[in-house]
Each structure stands twice: as structure tokens, then as C-alpha cells.
Amino acid sequence: MSQSKRGNQIGPPRFVIAVHVLIWLAKSGGLLSSATIAGQVNSHATFLRRVLATLVQSGFVEAREGRDGGYSLSMPAGSITLADVYLAVKMEPCEGTEEMSCSGEEGAGIQLDQALEQIMNAADLRTVEYLKQYSIADLTETIDF
Template structure:
């Protein structure tokens, strides 16, 4: 099944909001309602619910619906990498792919596409490697250090 694509800016924002929401949940072990998360992140509750729903589908979060419902981490924050979150959100237009999309189907564009293909793959691989080295627990620690 092909995953839907979104614009890079929308992907980046969803990814950033997801990281912050997960860090917030890791720092508070109780169930968090989406409205509470949205308030703390100064964003719309519907946007947060869409993001959290994707994370729940990928078993990163558990959810309980209803008046006493909310979201909580299904996994240890120390084992939950940024790369897993990135993949769960279907962020499938990394930087390198956007560069390739700019080339076009004209003769120069086709040659440029071929010339840039290896570089784009290297960039995408480097991004995933970097994201794989960071966890939600790291983000919680960093945010706590920066708050002091």
C-alpha cells in the first residue's frame, strides 16, 4: 500500500509536534488528553489528534477514548527513536527526494536527476541514521537541561 505524501513543511511541523508531544508524555507518566497536549504545544487539538492517531496505529502510543480518555506511551522512551516516529508519520518526502523532484523530465532535468540520485540517497540515509541515534528520553533530558 502506498503511503500518502504531504508537503515538506507540513511533514516537518507534524514531526516536531509529535516529538514534543511524546516528550511531554514521557515526562508525565499519566494519561494525557489531546486537548491538554495541544494547549501545552499551542496548537490545534484536531491537528494533535491526527498526529497521535498515526502514532497509535504504529503501536508507539496507547489510547483510551471517552471522557476519561487520553494517550500514553506504549514503549520505553529510551528505546523510542526519532527514526521510528519519522517513519510512523509517513514522512516519506525527505530532503533528498525534494531535490530530485525539482529536476523535471526535459533533457537537462533527466541528466541532473541521474547526477543527483546518489547524493539524494546519501542525504536520506544520513538523515535516518541521525534520527536513529536520538530517542524521546534524550529529548526529555535535553529539554530539562535547557530549562535550568
């Protein structure tokens, strides 16, 4: 029986951490500090704060400041799909990249960039459609803490 290794994770790191955070918040049923979350999801504090900020901006998580503050889900775990999370944390392309070739060439380089972009956009659409089938609640039910 083979075990999955976290080093071989699939998907962007922000997505993986965001899903872990949402599962921990769903399981806790209450408020968790960023220090508690960081310990549970095994993430660097700065990276985690960026992910948490995105989850708050997206409306999945509520943040309370102060000594007794922390983070909690702002909606039921069953209403948050993995597609929602994926789209929320997906990195935006760098400014101007749609106009420039990565290779710095014209002609063939631009054509290759355009072809790869079409393929990656199609793959991204399929990924989102597939992830719509699963919610945070689905994963929460399958994991023993």
C-alpha cells in the first residue's frame, strides 16, 4: 500500500493550504488563531497570512481582531466547493505577460506562447469543472482529526 507524500502535492500550494485551512476551520466549529492554524497546516506564517487574507476577501472566512480574535468559516462548509477555493487563490498572471513572449522572441515564440496558453486555459476549465463536484464538507467528513 503506497502512501501519498505531501511533497508530491497536486495543485498550486495556495490551493492546498487554503483547503487545509478551511477543513480545520470547519472541524473546529469555532474561532482559531493564525498560530493554531499554522501549526495544523504546517505552513510558514507569512504564506499562511496571505492565504487567510484571500479567504477573507473571498468571503469564505471571517476574521476577528484582538486578543480573543481569530478566524472562522463565514458560511457552511457544504456551500464551499473546491472549485470556489481554486478560483479564489489562483495566482493572477504578471502584468503585461499577455502581450509578451516568455522567450523574448517574436514570431514562433509568440505562436508557441499562444498555443500553450490555450492548452493551459482548457486544462484550467476542466480542473474547475471537476472540482465543482466536491465541497469542503465532503473532505471534512472523510478525514479523522
